[in-house]
Each structure stands twice: as structure tokens, then as C-alpha cells.
Amino acid sequence: MIEALNEVERAEALDGLDEWDYDEARDAITRTIVFADFVEAFGFMTQVALIAERANHHPEWKNIWNRVEILLTTHDAGGLSPRDIELAEAIDAIVDDD
Numbered sequence: 852m853i854e855a856l857n858e859v860e861r862a863e864a865l866d867g868l869d870e871w872d873y874d875e876a877r878d879a880i881t882r883t884i885v886f887a888d889f890v891e892a893f894g895f896m897t898q899v900a901l902i903a904e905r906a907n908h909h910p911e912w913k914n915i916w917n918r919v920e921i922l923l924t925t926h927d928a929g930g931l932s933p934r935d936i937e938l939a940e941a942i943d944a945i946v947d948d949d
């Protein structure tokens with residue numbers, strides 16, 4: 852059973868995720884990314900969707916034209932877990948590559 856990160860583990864994990872904000876109320880991390888247009892935004896979402904499905908770990912996200920608002924938390928753990936950190940790192944790698 853996946854467990855949520857404790858405070859020390861969370862602080863260490865967030866240290867390497869400068870683009871993400873911590874949402875204390877949800878015990879989650881959030882990031883908003885703005886792309887050139889809808890096609891770029893949806894292409895990004897398609898890449899993330901394939902990674903998420905392979906990992907069986909899915910974002911909570913919203914797309915408004917060229918913006919993608921992402922929230923990562925682990926429902927099975929009731930909070931932020933290593934799976935969220937791994938998905939955030941994968942997302943950052945996609946954004947950095949595009």
C-alpha cells in the first residue's frame with residue numbers, strides 16, 4: 852500500500868521541484884504551464900497521459916486553451932507520495948524538452 856511522504860521526505864522531494872507549489876490543504880503539488888496555443892497544450896497532455904497510464908498514476912488537471920493547470924496527489928495514500936514526485940519529474944522533463 853502506497854504511503855504519503857512525511858514532512859522531512861516531502862521537504863527533500865520538493866527541494867528539487869522548483870516549478871511546483873505545495874498545496875497544504877490537499878497535501879498536493881501544483882503547477883500551471885502556459886503553451887503557445889491549444890495544440891501545444893494538448894500535445895503535452897497527450898504525452899503526460901501516456902506516462903500516467905503506464906504508471907497507473909494520474910494527474911488532476913484542467914486545460915483552458917493554451918494553459919494546463921496540474922495538481923498531483925495520491926488518492927490511495929491520502930496525500931503526496933513518491934508517485935507524485937516521479938510524475939512531476941516526468942512532466943518537468945517533457946516541458947524542458949518541448
Ligand SMILES: C[C@H](O)[C@H](O)[C@H]1CNC2=NC(N)=NC(=O)C2=N1
Nearest residue numbers: 907908909910924925926927928
Ligand atoms: C485503483 C486506483 O484507481 C489505481 O490504483 C490508481 C489510478 N491512478 C491514481 N492516480 C492518483 N493520482 N492516485 C491514485 O491513488 C491512483 N490510483
